[in-house]
Amino acid sequence: MPSAMPDYRQHLRVETPEHVVLDYEIAGLGSRTLAAVLDALILGGSALAAAVAVALLSALGLRLGLSGSWAAVLLIGLGFFAAWGYYALFEGLREGQTPGKRMIGIRVVRDTGHPVTLGAAAARNLVRAVDAFLIPPYFLGAVLVALHPRGKRLGDMVAGTVVVRDRPAERAVPPSAAAAVDAASAGTLAAPELEDEEYRVLDRFVARAGALSPQVRDRLAAGLAARFAEQRHAAFAAAGDAAFLAGLHAIETARRQGGLAARGAARGGLGARLAARKRARWDEFAALAGRAARSGLDALEAAELPDFAARYRELAADLARLRTYRADAATIAHVERLVAAGHNALYRGERHTWRGIRRAVTRDWPAAVIGARAYVLLGFLAFSVPAAVGYRVMREQPALAEELLPEAMLQRAAEGAERVAAGRKYVEVRADDRPIAASGIIANNVRVAFLCFAGGALAGVGALFLLAFNGLQIGASAGHFANAGLLGYLLEFILGHGALELFAIWVAGAAGFLLGRSILAPGELTRGDALVLNGRRAVRMVGAASVCLLVAGLIEGFVSTSGGGLAARWAASAGSLVFLGVYLAGGRAAAAGDAGVRRA
Numbered sequence: 304m305p306s307a308m309p310d311y312r313q314h315l316r317v318e319t320p321e322h323v324v325l326d327y328e329i330a331g332l333g334s335r336t337l338a339a340v341l342d343a344l345i346l347g348g349s350a351l352a353a354a355v356a357v358a359l360l361s362a363l364g365l366r367l368g369l370s371g372s373w374a375a376v377l378l379i380g381l382g383f384f385a386a387w388g389y390y391a392l393f394e395g396l397r398e399g400q401t402p403g404k405r406m407i408g409i410r411v412v413r414d415t416g417h418p419v420t421l422g423a424a425a426a427r428n429l430v431r432a433v434d435a436f437l438i439p440p441y442f443l444g445a446v447l448v449a450l451h452p453r454g455k456r457l458g459d460m461v462a463g464t465v466v467v468r469d470r471p472a473e474r475a476v477p478p479s480a481a482a483a484v485d486a487a488s489a490g491t492l493a494a495p496e497l498e499d500e501e502y503r504v505l506d507r508f509v510a511r512a513g514a515l516s517p518q519v520r521d522r523l524a525a526g527l528a529a530r531f532a533e534q535r536h537a538a539f540a541a542a543g544d545a546a547f548l549a550g551l552h553a554i555e556t557a558r559r560q561g562g563l564a565a566r567g568a569a570r571g572g573l574g575a576r577l578a579a580r581k582r583a584r585w586d587e588f589a590a591l592a593g594r595a596a597r598s599g600l601d602a603l604e605a606a607e608l609p610d611f612a613a614r615y616r617e618l619a620a621d622l623a624r625l626r627t628y629r630a631d632a633a634t635i636a637h638v639e640r641l642v643a644a645g646h647n648a649l650y651r652g653e654r655h656t657w658r659g660i661r662r663a664v665t666r667d668w669p670a671a672v673i674g675a676r677a678y679v680l681l682g683f684l685a686f687s688v689p690a691a692v693g694y695r696v697m698r699e700q701p702a703l704a705e706e707l708l709p710e711a712m713l714q715r716a717a718e719g720a721e722r723v724a725a726g727r728k729y730v731e732v733r734a735d736d737r738p739i740a741a742s743g744i745i746a747n748n749v750r751v752a753f754l755c756f757a758g759g760a761l762a763g764v765g766a767l768f769l770l771a772f773n774g775l776q777i778g779a780s781a782g783h784f785a786n787a788g789l790l791g792y793l794l795e796f797i798l799g800h801g802a803l804e805l806f807a808i809w810v811a812g813a814a815g816f817l818l819g820r821s822i823l824a825p826g827e828l829t830r831g832d833a834l835v836l837n838g839r840r841a842v843r844m845v846g847a848a849s850v851c852l853l854v855a856g857l858i859e860g861f862v863s864t865s866g867g868g869l870a871a872r873w874a875a876s877a878g879s880l881v882f883l884g885v886y887l888a889g890g891r892a893a894a895a896g897d898a899g900v901r902r903a
Contacts, residue, residue: 313454315465317416320650323619325416325643327467329454330409332445335466341403346385353381372738379742387753391428395421398647400469410469414835418647419464426842427462432757433765434458457760461818463835469640496534497555505531509552512545512633524548549631574630581621588614589641595648615645663843664850669890671843678813678820685770685816686809690778697782704783712780719789729796732864741860748804748852752811756818756845763819770812799875800859803883807851814841814848847890854882 313329361374393401399411399419411419411427419427434444434456444456453465497505508527512520524544528535534551591611594602603611622638672679697704704713715729722728732740751769758765784793817837825833862875 313452315414315416315453315467319416319619319642319646323622323642325646326639327412327416327465327643330466330468331454332448334407334409334468335448335454336445338401338403338407338409341406342390342401343403345402346389350381350385354378357381372735375739376742379739379746383746383749387429387750390431391421391425394419394428395424399424399464404466408469409466411464411466412647414463414465416643416646417650419462422839422842423462423464425846426838427458427464429753429842429845430456430458430461430757430760432754433760460831461760461834461838463831463838495555497531501531502555505548505552505555509549512549520545574625574628574634577621577624577628578630578634584614585618585621585638585641588618588645592641592644592648595644600648611645612649615642615649618642618645664846665886665889666892667890668843668847668850669887671840671890672810672813672847673887673890675813675817675840675844678816679809681816682766682770682809682812685767685812686774686805688774689771690774690781693775693778693780694782694785695778697779698785701783701786704779704786707779708776708783712783716784716787716789719784719787719792723789723792728866729792730864731866732860734865737861737864740864741856744859745853745856748807748856749849752807752845752848752852755808755811756814756841759815759818759841760822761819762822763816766812766815766819769815770808773808795869795872796863798869799863799872800855800879802876803851803879804855804859806883807848807855810844810848810851814844817841817844847886850886851883854879 313331315327315329317325317327319325357374357377390401394404394411397405400409404410411424413419413423431444434447435441437443444458447456448454453459455465459465495502505527508523512524515523521544524547528544528547531548531551535547588611591603591607591614595611600608600611618638619642622635622642625635625638693707697707704716719729751773755766755769758767758769781790781793784790818834818841821833821837822830828836858875858879862871865871
């Protein structure tokens with residue numbers, strides 16, 4: 304007997320607390336690429352529209368005598384969001400779907416089948432810098448998606464996520480298929496009526512029907528139904544074309560396989576009758592689940608909550624019965640999607656309240672830094688040792704400056720003596736332009752922190768390289784300025800913001816080392832589990848580093864680039880250290896409290 308077409312699709316099977324297995328189909332490279340292209344088009348169009356709008360508003364503001372710096376700040380913020388925030392915020396706050404993913408019908412979920420959290424979405428998309436931007440672009444991510452058994456790129460491995468198809472809520476086969484399936488189990492099964500080639504065509508249609516759009520499926524069904532018009536007896540009179548073909552396939556399969564298939568067809572008939580009887584209940588649950596998916600369980604009235612939970616348990620039991628009865632694949636897929644929606648609503652992750660966000664920023668993030676202080680020390684050494692080497696080499700071999708330092712740094716050193724003689728500082732920015740300077744500095748420094756974290760997914764090598772390279776550059780620059788007698792001139796500029804900024808970069812590198820350790824030395828855990836657990840800690844550390852870089856950028860943009868004296872810079876430096884001590888003290892208190900709860 305010709306067999307059904309082989310199914311090469313990947314699946315994620317998750318057992319719910321109700322002991323019902325949910326079957327998610329994993330999205331392939333093609334659908335994910337198409338979603339990424341759509342998101343890129345949305346980002347490009349939005350960026351163009353935002354640039355035009357900001358330009359028009361800026362021109363209007365200039366006519367009214369207002370400064371145009373706010374427009375540049377807005378553009379910098381929008382550009383940073385487009386590069387780093389679009390995917391993470393949409394996936395974390397919109398149930399794992401960017402606009403592009405929603406249009407294609409795929410979503411990001413955790414390995415457990417639960418909705419993706421904001422932290423997991425952030426970790427997943429920060430590592431996108433490695434997946435997408437290594438040379439050649441997107442090559443590494445595409446290869447991993449194609450080869451990994453669950454279609455995961457590096458970001459998915461770190462975040463413990465997987466991209467699955469978001470099955471449509473509608474059934475692919477009309478409910479009138481029940482009559483056709485019942486016909487398959489009625490009476491004595493005779494010899495096959497269809498030729499082998501006819502059966503093969505029918506078998507291929509039934510195997511693919513669930514994956515086709517309704518329009519394409521109905522058009523193909525109409526053509527095939529006309530081809531098999533002679534087999535459309537009274538049992539199929541009320542059935543649509545797709546239902547008729549499904550029933551005819553069940554009958555013909557049973558005839559070719561004998562008594563065993565007849566019993567299977569009978570069980571399929573029970574599944575069809577169950578679906579016909581429960582369809583109204585399922586539709587009611589679908590409406591409730593849709594409200595819960597959009598706005599959480601808070602969208603349901605108090606009296607609806609226990610009813611929703613009861614309906615979910617009833618639907619889970621219905622899914623188990625449908626599988627036992629061997630109902631048609633379209634019905635099972637429909638009910639699986641509903642059960643998954645109920646499961647995600649009842650067992651969803653944390654709610655994103657302002658109180659929760661405040662706790663994360665002020666307690667959880669600094670606590671992660673305190674807990675990983677050994678890695679922060681390693682980050683300090685990975686930066687400081689190359690910095691000391693660069694300084695020493697430059698002092699001993701000044702001629703290397705033209706080979707090691709960028710042209711801009713050489714130019715600043717060459718102009719330094721004239722600026723000192725004129726009483727000018729290392730960098731001076733007009734007051735109106737300082738917001739632009741601050742926003743640009745913050746965006747650049749946070750980007751470096753993100754790259755340090757993402758580089759940790761390459762067994763820590765990327766984080767080590769970034770720390771060592773930046774340390775070598777800063778040390779060599781200091782040595783070059785010292786050779787010119789301008790070291791104090793340079794340090795005066797760094798004084799206000801330097802300590803906080805450098806500490807934040809060490810923390811970001813430490814987050815990358817934490818990921819690298821998960822790959823190289825996972826300990827008693829598997830590499831996958833270690834990567835997910837340490838990824839959660841590491842992304843909190845990057846959050847703390849971003850807070851420090853925000854404060855450091857404000858100091859650098861408004862104090863270090865001003866013409867203020869040394870006293871103002873010392874005050875800013877002292878203030879930054881006080882801020883750092885208070886911030887980490889909050890994390891230490893949170894870590895101590897959590898340890899006490901665990902001991903209790």
